[in-house]
Amino acid sequence: TQAQLRERLARDFKVDFTCPITTGIFVRIAAEAAEEDLTAGKQEVTPYWRVIKTDGGLNQKFPGGAQAQAVRLREEGHRIQPAQGKKPPRVIDFQKSLQQL
Template sequence: MALQEDLIVDIPPERVKFFGTTGKMLLPSVATVAALVAQIPASRLLTTTQLRQTLTVQFNVQGTCPVTTRKALKAIAQDASSTVPSWRVINQDGGLLSVYPGGKTAQAARLQAEGLEIELGKMPKVKNFTDSLVDSGG
């Protein structure tokens, strides 16, 4: 279940290698992730890594939990009343996410409607996605 409020916790010992450090980790709420994603303009993209890095800087912590971040993205994407453009968030390699209603096919259609090209196949991704990344400030 996605968090309704932000939590800052110690980085668990088993995650120190992933984050490359000890210290504090953000478990972002749905509202925090939604506020950042809402700023992505049409035809622009933000990777999950950029999203986490931006939140890490914003909250002055050493890392942001990727699992909690993905749960928040899924909650936003699956909220039928949400106008937050969660489909503009992609994987670090340009790959599409499966958290959206309709899966990667639906995300591809939304991105194509904004003029982005999708490389179809077993692992669909945005073609030349780095050209469309926002400056996340992270």
């Protein structure tokens, strides 16, 4: 999750916390760079689509929006709960797949 990324960055750089807004901006930049690499024909890119929100929500600011992220996650075997009102789609039981950073 983005929270896990922030916690890891804080630990690595021996600081109390990191800015969620700045972290979100740089995760989006990494996502856009990965999409450019895919367009250029690269096979291995940063799997940005695996970064979700703390509640399992998908990121509407990623390239292609939450729907494109949902497609990639489904391809990897994850189940996605459809968007509900203004809430974006969510990964079902995402806790089972979380990686320790």
